[in-house]
Every structure is written in C-alpha cells, then in structure tokens.
Amino acid sequence: MPESPEQSSLDSYNPKEFDTPIYSVDIAIFTLHEGQLKVLMVERNEYPYKDYWALPGGFVDLKKDSNINATARRKLVSKTGVDAPLLEQVSTIGNAHRDPRHWSITTLYMALIPYAPTAEFIEAVNEARWFPIEEIEQLQLAFDHSELLQLARERLKNKTAYTVLPIHVLKRPFSLSQLQKAFELLMDTELEKKSFRRRLLNADVLKEVGEGIPDGGKGRPAALYEPADGSENHLFVRVFGD
Amino acid sequence: MPESPEQSSLDSYNPKEFDTPIYSVDIAIFTLHEGQLKVLMVERNEYPYKDYWALPGGFVDLKKDSNINATARRKLVSKTGVDAPLLEQVSTIGNAHRDPRHWSITTLYMALIPYAPTAEFIEAVNEARWFPIEEIEQLQLAFDHSELLQLARERLKNKTAYTVLPIHVLKRPFSLSQLQKAFELLMDTELEKKSFRRRLLNADVLKEVGEGIPDGGKGRPAALYEPADGSENHLFVRVFGD
C-alpha cells in the first residue's frame, strides 16, 4: 500500500510509547465475476508482511472521517472507485499479537459491489487484484487476514440468505437463472429452482423488462428482470428459510 | 466509576496530543427479573456527564487483556460477579463528537445473565443499578449511551428470535409458560402458545424434570424443564421463523 500515508506514518511509531491500542479498519470487498465469487486484495510493499496479500484497509483520518463507517466507505471508494449497495460491519478484532509491532484493533467491514464499473479503475490505479475466493483461501495472507476474510465470507453467506441483496449487484437486466446462480455462489449452496422462483417472484422486488437470450446463446430465451422501484427498501426481505 | 483507574488516567490525557482515536468497550448487560427486562447501569461520578447513568464499560488493559472480548468479559465479571451464557459484540461506533473531549471509538457488547447470582454482589460492591428497560429509555444517559442501548436491545431481540437463549438464563427448573414469558419479554412480542410448545419441545433442548406448582400458586401444576445436557451447543437452534 504505497499510497497510504497513514501506513508509513505508522511505521515511524514507537510501540513502547503507546498505552492505547492502534486502531484500523479493514474491508473484504466481494464481487461476482465469471461465475465466481471474488474478493479484492492488495499487495503490501512494506514490512511486516512485505509482498503478502492483504485486505484493503487503513486508519481513521481524524480530519476527513466523521465516523468509522465513513472511514470504511472512503477506503472502499479509493480502492474501487464505486460506492456499494452493501457495506456493513462484520466484527471488531483486537489483541496483542495480530500485529507483531503492537496491541492492535481492527474493525472488519464487508462490501459487495457490482463488478463492471470497477474493472478498469482497479487495473489502472492500484496494485489491487480480484482473487477467486477459493484461490485466496490457499494463500498465506498478511497479519490475521485469512481469519478476517473467513469471518466476512461467513457474514456474506448469512446476509444473502435472508435478504434480496444479489439483485442489486447483477448487471441489469438479468434472468432468474442468473439470479439463482448469484444466490448460490454467495450462499455457497444449491437452491431448488421452483422454490427459488416462487419466493423471488412473490417477494415483489423484481420488475419484468422483456425477454432475452441467455448467456451462452443456447436454449429458450428467459424473462429479464430489474430490481423494482424502491426495492432498496426491501433489502431485508427474507427470501429463504434456514 | 470511581474504582476505574483507566478512567481517571484518561482524564489526564490532553486530546491535542492524539492523532489516534481513544478506544473503549461498553456493555449492555440484560437480565430478567420480576417479569421485566432490566439492564445494568452505573452512575458516573466524573465529568463529563457527571451524575448521569451510563453503560458499564472501560478501556483495554494492555497487560491483562489478551483481546478485546477479554476486556468485555473482565468488565462484565467485575460489575456483576458472574460470567454469561451470552456475551457478544453488537457494533463498533466511532466518531468525533460522541465524547466531547476527543475522537473516540467504542465497541458495544451485549450480555444476558441470570438475575439470581448477581443480586447481592451488585448491591454490595457497585454504584450499579438494574433498570427496567422502559424506565431507562425515558432518562437522558451519558454520551451516546441511549443509542447504544437501543442497538443492544435490538440485537437481543434478534438473537432471541432465532436461538434458544432464554433457557439458559431462567432459574431452574422452569415451566413452559415461564419460558414463553421470557421469550416474549426478550422479543417484545406475543407468541402463540401451541406453536411455541411445538417448536420448543421438538427442538430437543429441554429435559423434563417433574412437575410443580406455578408461580402464583394458582392453576394446574406445570411440567418443569431444564436445559438438556449439551444444549449449550444448541444455543443456535432456530426456534422461530420471521
């Protein structure tokens, strides 16, 4: 994270001087792309954990940030160029050993964003990269970020299970089959076609906008949908049971 | 909080010296007593907010606490004398104005404990008091603790709604009617008798341990129950739907 002034200024801190923990924010930013769930990682270029992949994150800017959610949002936008339909706290983790230099605390956030608008931004500006979730789970990450990532992934599962979130991150318009695949990726489970359709269509969050050919160009054309007007308010409609 | 060394040491801090936020932990400790949901509050005896009621809380002790959950647990035990079947993070709130002295961050926890073992401890040791939840909502609390309390209360509702938590905080043995009342208090809603019994008895978390006369001494004696062996592991059995 060479463009992170907080980081370098921190490195000059002498831990011995502190009787209060160091506080930071980390974000697991997820997206759906090429039929996979991916997460955005950045490569550290400073010690400790130089050259390791890490979650995007940073420190509260007492001048810019009116609150810590704003810190998270600022980090999200600076890494991806977009705001998110979902950005929420997962958990706060603090202990003496997660950073070898000092007692440190981080608040972990999770975000889910559409892939399309971020693609060039990320390639152009950052040393950031989208990793398929299975791939990143194999790597050793900086600090305790493997655990953080797992926490965020778990929260994403739960969140998807009882909201209608995925309709806000698919490229519009989308078919019910595409939507089902999105749910399945996010929830990491398979869903029954009939039940899925019943619930989604009854949930009253979709607006039909014509017909179209599915992805591969094969098979019967599907009805296409968009989020219904005001369905942001229905972000919390429960669609699935346990 | 006169016995809180962290607090007084903080008061000597000069905010201007900080370029990092002040970090603390607060706990909303709930219990059931006299047919009411109550929460434990402490009276501040220092400025700011001298003589206001506040949530129990404090600062991380870098020596004693291996992590922030340990900080919360230490605070819980020091205020109540007991550990809790439920102690969990609710949210982390940080901004520039919640403490008039400096940019401050707190991680809010919520705990639910049985009333009985705490009664004398609390009277004897602390300037702490159990408040019925409706009563405390009328008072102006220290800092942003009214909002924190509301967040914790909301989380308690949700948690109760899809776990079997209350069976761990009632005095044993208890009847299904008593248990239903506990759920209703915690969830702040009314439940259907038949459905409640069906679900609880099917959830396989209760062990019948004979019969007994209900509270008021009136009416037919009820079957009495205790948590089944190993039902701590079933803390997360979903008992209710939406």
Next chain:
DNA sequence: TGACAATAGTGGCGATTAGCCAATAATACA
C-alpha cells in the same frame, strides 16, 4: 362439598409453503 377461577396442556383443521420431479416451451444448430 360443590361451583368457579386460574393456569396447563391437547385436538383438530384450513391455509400456506417447501421440496421434489416430470412435463412442456422456445430457441440454436447440425
């Protein structure tokens, strides 16, 4: 001792929903 009040527990039923699987529909392509 015999109503009556109060609380506990059960029976029954219609309406809804989940889960399963097969049948039908519409398209591309060989």
Next chain:
DNA sequence: TGTATTATTGGCTAATCGCCACTATTGTCA
C-alpha cells in the same frame, strides 16, 4: 427435421403455522 440446451410451469406430498376451542388439574371460597 431432430437434438441439445435452457426456461418455465404443473402437480403432488409432507410439514408447518396460526387459530381456537376443548379438556385437565389445582386452589379458593361460599
């Protein structure tokens, strides 16, 4: 025209919820 592929619908069974009335067991009080 036939086949592969994907979309959509139909139909059935089992489970569950919400509702309400009915039965059961006790204490109380005239």
